[in-house]
Amino acid sequence: MTAHAPGATTRHYLMCEPTHYTVSYEINPWMDPTRATDTALAVQQWRTLRDTYLSLGHTVETIDPVPGLPDMVYAANGATVVDGVVYSARFRYPERQAEGPAYQKWFADRGYVTHTAAATNEGEGDMLVVGRLLLAGTGFRTERSAHAEAQELFGRPVVSLELVDPRYYHLDTALAVLSSDPRDPQIAYYPPAFSPGSRAVLAQLFPDALLATDDDAAALGLNAVSDGRHVVVAPRATHLADALRERGYEPIPVDTSELLKGGGGAKCCTLEIRE
Ligand code: ARG
Numbered sequence: 045m046t047a048h049a050p051g052a053t054t055r056h057y058l059m060c061e062p063t064h065y066t067v068s069y070e071i072n073p074w075m076d077p078t079r080a081t082d083t084a085l086a087v088q089q090w091r092t093l094r095d096t097y098l099s100l101g102h103t104v105e106t107i108d109p110v111p112g113l114p115d116m117v118y119a120a121n122g123a124t125v126v127d128g129v130v131y132s133a134r135f136r137y138p139e140r141q142a143e144g145p146a147y148q149k150w151f152a153d154r155g156y157v158t159h160t161a162a163a164t165n166e167g168e169g170d171m172l173v174v175g176r177l178l179l180a181g182t183g184f185r186t187e188r189s190a191h192a193e194a195q196e197l198f199g200r201p202v203v204s205l206e207l208v209d210p211r212y213y214h215l216d217t218a219l220a221v222l223s224s225d226p227r228d229p230q231i232a233y234y235p236p237a238f239s240p241g242s243r244a245v246l247a248q249l250f251p252d253a254l255l256a257t258d259d260d261a262a263a264l265g266l267n268a269v270s271d272g273r274h275v276v277v278a279p280r281a282t283h284l285a286d287a288l289r290e291r292g293y294e295p296i297p298v299d300t301s302e303l304l305k306g307g308g309g310a311k312c313c314t315l316e317i318r319e
Contacts, residue, residue, distance in 0.1 A: 049292035050225045052273035055102040058150070058315040059094055062086040062117035063109040067305050071137045072213050074307035086302040090117065093276070093298050093310055100274050100296075105317075107150045115140050117303065118312040120168040120216060122147030123158075126178070126198045128319045130158040133167040136185045147315075159197050165190035168315055169214035174221045175229030176200060177249075181215025183207035183239075203249070205242040212237035212261065216311045219246075220268040222254070222275065222293060230254075230291075232268075232284065234261040254291065260284040267309030276310045 065086040067075050097104050109116050116122075122143060124131045132148040135141045144161075152158050163186075165171070170186035171194060172179045178198065180191040183206050195202040205215060212218035218237035223230040232254035235243050246253065256266055265281020275288050279297035288295045300309050 049273045049294075050223045050228050050230075052100070052271045055097075055271050056317040056319065057097055057102060057104045058107060058119050058122070058317055059090070059104055059313055060107045060109050060116045060119045060122075062090050062114075062303065064111050064114050065117055065303070065306070066114045068114060069139050071139060072307040073211050074304065076305070079305065081305055082302055086117070089298075089300050089302050090313060093300060093313060096276055096296060096298050097269075097314075100271060102271065107147065110142070110146055113140070113143055113146070115306060116143050116146070118169070118306070118308045119147075119315040120312050121166045121214075122315050123151065123167045124165075124171040124178075124194065125151070125156075125315070125317045126173060126200065128156060129198060130156045131165070131167075131171075131194055131197055132158055132161045134161040134164050134190075135166060136164050161190065161193060163187045163190035163193050165194070166214060169216050169312065171202075172215055172219065172221050173200075173316075173318065174224055174231055175226040177229070178202045179205055179215065179219065179221075179231075181205050181207050181218075184210065184213035186215075203245060205245065206239035207237055208239050209237045213307070214312075217264060217267055217307075217309075218261065220266045220270065220275075220311070222270045222288075222291075223272050225272060232256055232266060232287075234258075234266055237261065254284070254287050256281075257283045264304060264309040267311040269310050269314050278304075278309050
């Protein structure tokens with residue numbers, strides 16, 4: 045094992061308060077519309093997450109939640125932003141389709157160059173920047189043709205990874221970027237969520253990666269947000285927290301259990317704006 049946490053860098057995040065949060069449809073195995081949701085608790089947990097970022101010195105901006113779009117709280121799906129260029133999301137399911145233009149407008153209104161996606165893609169849910177690379181998920185939501193579109197737009201190599209377990213339907217549910225530093229990129233992931241070929245690719249690119257356990261993955265522990273040192277992580281992912289500490293990271297447990305009913309955790313609620 046190598047690796048000491050390379051160190052924190054200040055981040056710029058976009059989030060969406062879960063004012064209209066509920067689970068009214070079912071598009072992933074975590075969602076059960078017959079189970080009650082507590083919107084006030086979701087808002088409270090979301091505010092704690094936002095305040096955690098602020099206390100770490102990061103900048104958090106917010107987009108207004110739109111009534112009738114309960115999944116808008118999962119801001120990571122709203123776009124992918126690299127070098128100040130915005131690749132819009134184009135959602136797979138009709139229930140979420142209006143979110144893509146809402147997020148794109150937020151960026152356009154603030155003067156960002158935005159690119160309207162031709163291919164189905166669910167933003168940073170399936171596109172993670174690590175070092176100079178983009179790791180891109182497919183299998184459940186984002187189409188492979190979106191990987192090519194993103195590579196052309198950003199001019200960064202995109203590595204396609206095939207997801208095979210429906211519980212881990214977005215890349216950010218099965219893989220966390222711990223350090224995006226190009227000199228020492230580090231990730232954590234859950235191998236069974238990937239096809240054999242994709243597992244081999246990850247093992248080649250990241251031989252020292254932290255491998256999550258079944259329990260870490262089931263707690264959605266990989267849906268974590270790292271600034272290069274502090275890692276905001278689900279409190280139930282205890283093995284992952286210990287393993288992070290051993291590598292010099294500082295795990296910061298933040299409970300997002302109410303938002304887990306929609307199939308998301310801390311990372312899902314957090315879109316990184318990379319200038
Ligand atoms: N209910 C949402 C969906 O299934 C959850 C999205 C979670 N977001 C994420 N980045 N994984 O689309």
